[in-house]
Amino acid sequence: LAEIIFVDTTPFVKSYFQDPEDHIYDWRGINPRKHYIANLLKDVECALRESNAKWKIVVGHHAIKSVGHHGDTKELATHLLPILKANNVDFYMNGHDHxxxxxxxxxxxxQFLTSGAGSKAWRGDVKQLNREGLKFFYDGQGFMSVQLTQSNAEIAFYDVDGKILHRWNAIKQFGDHSSI
Known part of the structure; x- marks a missing residue:
C-alpha cells in the first residue's frame, strides 16, 4: 500500500558544516560530505524506482519547501527534489519548522507537509517569500494525521485540542502512481 523512506537531511545543510554556531555535530561517517550525499541520493533513487507501492512517502527532518521560520532548504530542493519528482513521490513530510x-x-x-508544531510554536514568524502553492499554514501547536487506502489519502492537521484545522484528500485510480 505505502512505502515510507526516511532520509537523513542534516548532512545536506551546508551551513551546518561551514558555520555550526553553538551546535556540536559528530560528522564521523559523513565525511567526505559530497561522497556521503551522492551515495544517499543513489540509495533513495534506487528504493523509489524499485518501489511498487501505491503511495510513495519520503520523510526528512528539514523542509524542502516552507514558509515557516527556516524556510526552504535549498540543498534539498537542488539535490533531493528532482529524484522525488522523477519517481512519482506523493508526499514529502518533515518537521524542523515549528x-x-x-x-x-x-x-x-x-505535497509538502510540515508537522513541527508539537512543542514550541513561533507565532507570527512567517517567511513572506515562496507562498506559491501554499494551501495551509498554522503557527500554533498541533499535529498531523495521514490515512491511506488503495485509492485515497486523507491528510488532516489538528490543533492541540483535536480540532481539525485543515483537511486534504488525494485520489488515485487503479494503476496510477501520481496523486490528484
Whole structure:
C-alpha cells in the first residue's frame, strides 16, 4: 500500500558544516560530505524506482519547501527534489519548522507537509517569500494525521485540542502512481 523512506537531511545543510554556531555535530561517517550525499541520493533513487507501492512517502527532518521560520532548504530542493519528482513521490513530510503547513508543488503532484508544531510554536514568524502553492499554514501547536487506502489519502492537521484545522484528500485510480 505505502512505502515510507526516511532520509537523513542534516548532512545536506551546508551551513551546518561551514558555520555550526553553538551546535556540536559528530560528522564521523559523513565525511567526505559530497561522497556521503551522492551515495544517499543513489540509495533513495534506487528504493523509489524499485518501489511498487501505491503511495510513495519520503520523510526528512528539514523542509524542502516552507514558509515557516527556516524556510526552504535549498540543498534539498537542488539535490533531493528532482529524484522525488522523477519517481512519482506523493508526499514529502518533515518537521524542523515549528508550524503546521501544507504546500502543493506547482510542477508535480508532490505535497509538502510540515508537522513541527508539537512543542514550541513561533507565532507570527512567517517567511513572506515562496507562498506559491501554499494551501495551509498554522503557527500554533498541533499535529498531523495521514490515512491511506488503495485509492485515497486523507491528510488532516489538528490543533492541540483535536480540532481539525485543515483537511486534504488525494485520489488515485487503479494503476496510477501520481496523486490528484
Amino acid at each position: 508550524c503546521l503547513e501544507h504546500i502543493s508543488d506547482t510542477e508535480s503532484p508532490i
